[in-house]
Amino acid sequence: MIAVLIILVSCCCFIFSTWYTMYKNRNLPPGPTPLPLIGNLLNIERGALVNSLMTLWKQFGPVYTLYFGSKPVIVICGYEAFKEALVDQNDAFGARGETPALDPFAKSRRIIFTNGERWKLMRTFTFKTLKDFGFGKKSFEGKIQEETRCVMEELRRSQGQPMNPARCFSYAFVNVLCSVIFGERFEYSDKRFSKLIGIVDDIFHTMCSIWGQEKNDPSSPFTSENLLYVLHSLFMGASDTVSTTLRHALLIFLKYPDAEDKVREEIDRVIGRDRLPRMDDRLNMPYTQAVMHEVQRFSDIAPLNGPHMVTKDVQFRGYFIPKGTNIYPLLCTVHRDPTQFATPYKFNPNHFLDEKGQFKRNDAWMPFSAGKRMCPGEYMARMEFFIALTTILQNFTLSSEKEFTEDEVAPKLAGFLNFPIQYELSFIPR
Template sequence: MERARHDRMVTCLALLLLLILMLLLWWGRLVHRAQMQKDLPPGPAPLPLLGNLLQLQSGNLDRVLMELSSHWGPVFTVWLGPLPAVVLCGYEALRDALVLQADAFSGRGAMAVFDRFTRGNGIAFSNGPRWHTLRNFALGVLREFGVGRSTIEDRILEEAACVLDEFQATMGAPFDPQQILDNAVSNVICTVVFGKRYNYGDPEFLRLLNLFSDNFCIMSSRWGEIYNMFPSFMDWIPGPHHRIFKNFQELRLFISEQIQWHRQSRQTGEPRDFIDCFLDQMDKEQQDLESHFQDETLVMTTHDLFFGGTETTSTTLRYGLLIMLKYPEVAAKVQEELDATVGRTRAPRIEDRARLPYTNAVLHEIQRFISVLPLGLPRALTRDVNLKSHFLHKGTFVIPLLVSAHRDPTQFKDPDHFNPTNFLDDNGEFQNSDAFMPFALGKRMCLGAGLARSEIFLFLTAILQKFSLLPVGSPANINLTPQCTGLGNVPPAFQLRLVAR
């Protein structure tokens, strides 16, 4: 009896101590949140729970944030539901944060739609030592397999030749170029990651590309925006956002099957591609309990490279063709320069870019004008910082509004319109701008930026060298407004016709 009473007292005391500890933790979080809110930069007043949701219009989030900046300044706070976000608007604020304080702004801010899938694995949404380790490893492997060298240029040119063959088969008939461009761009990264390319008619691969495109569109829609603000609530609400995770699971299965095939067919120490290199590193660190080279990390890192190396570059190419249809005089001038400098008997190469100032300006202007990732990917502060007279706490969620640098009137002559002279000096020579940041800035700059630049140049110049692009209808009626904008700016669906030059 005495023993039972003693056990009950010990249990009650333990529960009491646990309750006190939980209350202290809860109180500490409230105090910390209150302190952070007090120090946050000013911004529009939020509603309880909803935050500034009613002000942040769907499909115009980037424009609304730039309008708010005109009132609240280049560094201000908006509330994404219950989450405060500090917005960086304009080239100067982005430079001061992402370049001059690159380490402090090198954390990745949480996005619920990705967190549910990645669980902090992979490159894009990991943080701390895991991110450093995986990023450095991936950069090394990409270099080993030719990224940044002539090896990858030759691979892109081979794929560009396939694109030209596919385009040639449509000659004169209206067609949508999305599937061909998706397949071509994805094949380049597939040769690095999976060690092989896929035929343009491969039904399994076409299905995967459709999954990428579908997810990019949903995550760029209001459904994706609301899910990131209220994930627990949205898990119970029917809607297309649930398709994101079904798509993710299908992609995960494909990648897992590829990894399994590599395990069965690889020769240790003789890597054929990224997956083999990762498996070799897993073997080396299998006794290290804190190793970042694990099965789940391999799946997520492969997905990040696969998705990141496909969707934004393909979207940029599609938008580029649409803009050339809208402005045929620009396309004609590019073709005139290509004819004079390269001719029509060989494909343009990267080394030609320095001798193609107008073409180079047009390709930069396409990327500036469309701002394929207008809000960038969110950052999180790795330490306390001072920025523009504001004190920001470690962990603060930051939106680097990349489109605001691209539309900054202090940096570009004609920021609100498509105008290649934004990248030309008074003598017609190419002139780059520090405010050009389609791949972000600082420590979190896209690790495939160099590959994407090469693909955009080589694919678009190859197409314009061989074909004249004709719209289906009048160029004046072509709409350049994205069909959805949020995570990304997705161009409206369109068709074109080709005529051999």
């Protein structure tokens, strides 16, 4: 009995000591009181991670502290605080933070999860390699246009019958990358291509000649293995990110057909019906640009952003953040910031239009994040999205037997990303 009592007292002392060490004043930002061992896990509603974090934003302000176990995490919310950390102090906040849930996949996405000199070399390597493959050049635009023609043929085969375009879109955007890197595209019915897409999708959803130099240096990132990791990251981004954005856009048009009609009117006036859209057309299409920006803001595909970590002791907004502390800069709070967007929870292209109807930039638009960790595929994604969306509306009218509610159109969090609901629509040839 005495032994049991001693063990019980010892356990209580250990728990209290751990809790006190964890919660004692270290001049960290405010936050909900953590519990011993589990920290603030009870403050996160199951299945509603984003909503829970945004509720804490309203309660504790733009910078607050959460504990996952005994480790503190600093959560940064809203445009001003986000910009101050990732842009104004990008050296201090530019490292990639820990992602325990993704550790099994971190190796295959090494450019995303590395830090320091290795990350700099890999990022430079990626940009140079992409440029060598033609990214950002006129020839790359041609690859996207070529694949878009194939998508139009696929959509015409539906003969106006309801269909889910998700598979077609995913195949198309991966095919663009295949045509650039491998020098050929694949038919959508090709079994090898289907297997490639399946592998990429499985990994993605379970997560929710320069390389020949220095090849004998084991610490060098320029290896054929790392090349495969870089390509794997690009395939994952190509198959899901743009496809998901496009599916969001079409669902939004089904709910708001006036926006579809205005974009199509601009397409007919600027581009016409006899040629494919080009990237430079967007300069004369302010409403289309506004709609595309608003789709990306509203759909908010990566609401949690990626975790960051401070590289040194930092004084931030009057608080002390020790070196190595994980930082969660929430993109969802930037895209839903009421000081930057008049109707943050509603689809509203006027967020990106001035009083004369001209396109208006907004610095709080950050679908590709900000600072040193911005997505390297931004230009590719924006080009694909513009050409695909305008070509679809140039050739088809969208229709659905179902009337969608605002709640159904709103993005739905699955794992770490926002997806549209599953839906079908008809592509009616014009």
